[in-house]
Amino acid sequence: MQGFPERGGPGPGPGPNDLAHLQATMHTIELACASIQMHINPAAAEATILSLCQSPQPYKSCQFILENSQVPDARFQAAAAIRDAAIREWGFLTADDRRSLLSFCLSFVMQHASSNEGFVLAKVSSVAAQLMKRGWLDTTAVEKEAFFNQVNQAVLGIHGLDVQFTGVNFLESLVSEFSPSTSSAMGLPREFHEQCRRSLEIDYLKMFYCWARDAALSVTNRIVESKSEVPEVKVCNAALRLMLQILNWDFHLNNNSVKTSINVFSAGARLDIDSSKRSECTLVQPGPAWRDVLISSGHIGWLVNLYAALRQKFSREGYWLDCPIAVSARKLIVQFCSLTGTIFLSDNGQMHEHHLLQLLSGIIEWIDPPEAVAKAIGCGKSESEMLDGCRALLSIANVTTPFVFDRLLMSIRPFGTLTLLSTLMCEVVKVLMSTYPEEETWSWEARDILLDTWTALLVPLDSTGGNAMLPPEGINAAGNLFALIVESELKAASSALTDDVDGDYLQSSISAMDERLSSYALIARAAIHVAIPLLTKLFSERFARLNQGRGIIDPTETLEEVYSLLLIAGHVLADEGEGETPLVPYAIQTYFTDNMGADEHPVIVLSSSIIGFAEQSLDPKMRASVFSPRLLEAVIWFFARWSCTYLMNPEEVRETQSQDHQLQSQQLRKGLHSFFREHNQGKLVLDIIVRVSVTTLLSYPGEKDLQALTCYQLLHALVREKHICVHLVSLDSWRNLANAFANEKSLFLLDLAHQRSLAQTLVHSASGLINSEASNQYIRDLMGHMATYLRELSSKNDLKSVAQQPDIILLVSCVLERLRGVATASEPRTQKAIYELGFSVMNPILVLLEVYKHESAVVYLLLKFVVAWVNGQISYLEAHETAIVVDFCMRLLQLYSSHNIGKISVSLSSSLLSEAKTEKYKDLRALLQLLSSLCSKDMVDFSSDSIETQGTNISQVVYFGLHIVTPLISLDLLKYPKLCHDYFALLSHLLEVYPETVAQLNSEAFVHVLGTLDFGLHHQDAEIIDMCLRSLKALASYHYKETASGKTGLGLHAAGHKDSGGNLQEGILSQFLRSLLQLLLFEDYSPDLVGSAADALLPLILCEQGLYQRLGNELIERQANPTLRSRLVNALQSLISANQLSSTLDRINYQRFRKNLNNFLIEVRGFLRTM
């Protein structure tokens, strides 16, 4: 590698000797660039270029190359080198050096404005922007003004079009450099970037905007008047882009101008609770200061007219729909639609409305009339203008209420905006229907944007759940649209079955589909009086068709239509609960028509007809001919969703909401609510649901997806509410299910995880029984057989040979998974029975662990059962019970360890070997979870007596366990992220809570534990490093406190000792002090970790003061530069003395040290790392 020695910094012109040297450097770099381009030995060439960047003060060479080289790539690299070197050496460049570098870059771009190597200019201009920013806080306002004056001259066009263009581009780089999301790293804290951002926003941003506007204005006339493309277009386009960029700025000032100090961590997150309905949409809120520029000056009118003029030219040479200037202008117009906030006067929104109307009058040309637009696109016109029109509608919808949105268009068209939106979307849906199922076309994108628009309009505005109401015309528009949407979905469904859709593709599209369906549901609810009867009608047509055509015609098409309808109906009728109990949607709560009895309520009619249809699946003949697994999946999904909202809904009708409605509506809503409640149809419906569920489990062998839905969604949802459980346990159908579960062979054929979930569900339903005894008895009846089976099996004489039979393995696995399901459902009420159940199989478990030691799948199930059981039980156990359980766990651990330690799998297949490793990882993870559960006994204990009475010391138990487990955990296994996480979580917990027991570990185990800690410190995951730092803190502070009070602390572990080779080994605390300092000063880590690193470093330094001094001296000696050296000395000194730091380990002291470390790192890390 070649270095570039340099004499002196930027100064007067080169002497004759220098010249030769400069030329040599230039030549080398040019060669390197050429060889990269031609791909000859690129590594060496890169090294050459890198050495230019890294050489001290390479500015003169770089400037020489920029000015003289004929190779653009070399100039580009020279600019990059200036940037790298200047940012690195900024601290010791003189003010003049800095200024001259900056002005060099700027005058370079201005002088070469007409060159056609745009990328070099862009690079130099961005280097200038970065230098500007680096010195921003040290530069006085006067200096900045002088500098910006030059830029302004350029932007105004005094020096010609090219320079004007370059000036605008420079401003663009500058703004992007100051915007936090696009700024480049400079090795400075976030506060710096935040201060720069703030300063630019306050003092310059608006000025830049005006310059850009003036630049654009100055060339507008030329563009509008000329018949063909003119060079001014380039400037205008750049100015439009700059304006768009400035409007994309994340404005803060108007929001939190009250705050004086900058909180860098919250400054990024904006709290626009009042104005934004959806988190994703970006709103432009520059605040009142911008009113004159953006609103009152006729700026919008100019922009709209400019685009209108451009539209006229599209047929001519040089302009077309997607030409850069047209695209920029449209983007800017769309961006203006998102303008909102205090920039508008608080005059009831009139100013805002006027603003939007002005924009809309331009935009309307892009999308109206929809049929003509769609037709033109069909004939080959570019769709980008239409899509931008849709985006503009979306932006407007995000800043207005539905009423205002609708009213906007009224003044220029005979219909409202909602009608336009609806017709536009109808056109899009029609196009979709005609092209389906072709690859993605523009209509997909348009549909998604327009759906988002509807969502933005219709999503409830506030937490009260009241939907935004639409004006009557809008409701009709929504109704028409929904009808068309349903038609298109049905058509898509029936036409899609011929093509054999790939399963994976289907899975991945489901979530996207889900989102789409919930948008449809919003539209449907907006026009609820049309939507519900429509769905009812469509359902009854399809049901009738299925019944008539049974056995005669192929039902597949209709089945698929019913499938789609079920999904749509589910979304319209009920919301996703996500674990909560969802309310009846507001639109449905307030939906009623005149003269209607309770059971004629359209929602009840629709629900009843679906339930009635589902009930037919109980008939074997119907099942065979109609109810395919897929159709039943939709039914089960619908039941799960629907029953959360409607079935036995305990919610009383909220009186507060009904005050403004008539009495009649109140009664109707009560009718809707109570219809499916316990004394009405509720119990009947519950029975049907249970019977259909049992059918899916018993009569659809091997249909895992269907059964998964039944087990996880439907049944889990049913047992979540106690008042439903009360009814469940009284149903014959539920008793049949429990009976089948305990005895029927076919339920042993379910997927193992499903069986586990079923066991859990059944145990949960026991909460519906009258008292605790009944619940416990229920569990004994349910599981008694299975426990007995395990006991009998384990006591068989020929167990060893029998156990290996596949059918026995399957049965044992099933029983274990069921036991685990039961164990996870532990509740105080059923705790007793579940404890007894686990107690009765403790010995069989150990026997089976021995027998199945080679059958890893079974071993894992065994461990998982024990983990779940201990986790559910431990906090309730009395002292003697705890002793038994702890003893059992230790025997389990020892047995597992004796089977696995030192075992090597031998196989030809690498995938089988890696499987074996994965299995080991899963086992170990389970064991760690077991230890963690045991640990929790010390924290949460509901038993009546203290565990100490039986002489059980949890900390010792867990250490003993750790002792058994750690040898099995190799550093290789710690590469599994979850295992790693669990392991360090346990370790840090142990070290924090019971540091005294760690000293008791023997030295081999101790070294192993700390070896893993060292590994964790260098992990990538910040959370794991954090846990390791916490462990270190605990360890070191324990030792410090103990030794201070005259005890041994960590004793031998902390002291240095001689190893077998006679070399002096450092004590562990010294080792950690060394590696922690190394990490902090020289390695990469997340800044969030500095706090916990400080907490660990303080006690380490206090323990090992001598070593700290030595390390500090080493650092200082390595530093050659005298200024930096003195800085380092001071920093090291103030790290341990500033802020009245004392040598105690209390909270205040830790806090002080955190501050000190932060300052220390800011002060020295920059140059230590880069030099």
Add this chain to the structure above:
Amino acid sequence: MSDSEEHHFESKADAGASKTYPQQAGTIRKNGYIVIKSRPCKVVEVSTSKTGKHGHAKCHFVGIDIFNGKKLEDIVPSSHNCDVPHVNRTDYQLIDISEDGFVSLLTENGNTKDDLRLPTDDSLLSQIKDGFADGKDLVVTVMSAMGEEQICALKDIGPKN
């Protein structure tokens, strides 16, 4: 709950000689065993799909032959039965490795078993030989299924006295 159904848990004690057992395809899981093309395999991947939109589920198995490590695949309707091999594993203490590629193993009842060949693959062979040469006390696990047997694991149980 009825108590007359206990017989379901009774095993077929006399079936020990059978090499394979039928088992419903839907219940065969990853990490279980399956016979594909008359070879005993360990299942490393199971996926389910449907025959047509409204058809029944079928399982797609990817298995690795437990003896030769070759990958095999099969598709079975999930309600049908598959054959599952009876895989037996026995631990023996390793007494000797002979020149001609056979091992000598000590059985539980004190006899020796001398009919097992060492694997032919070099790396496996060296794993076993190295361990033995180091003078460690080795226990080998022999896996047998469908009339074939092979060493599948070894374990160090401490230094030889």
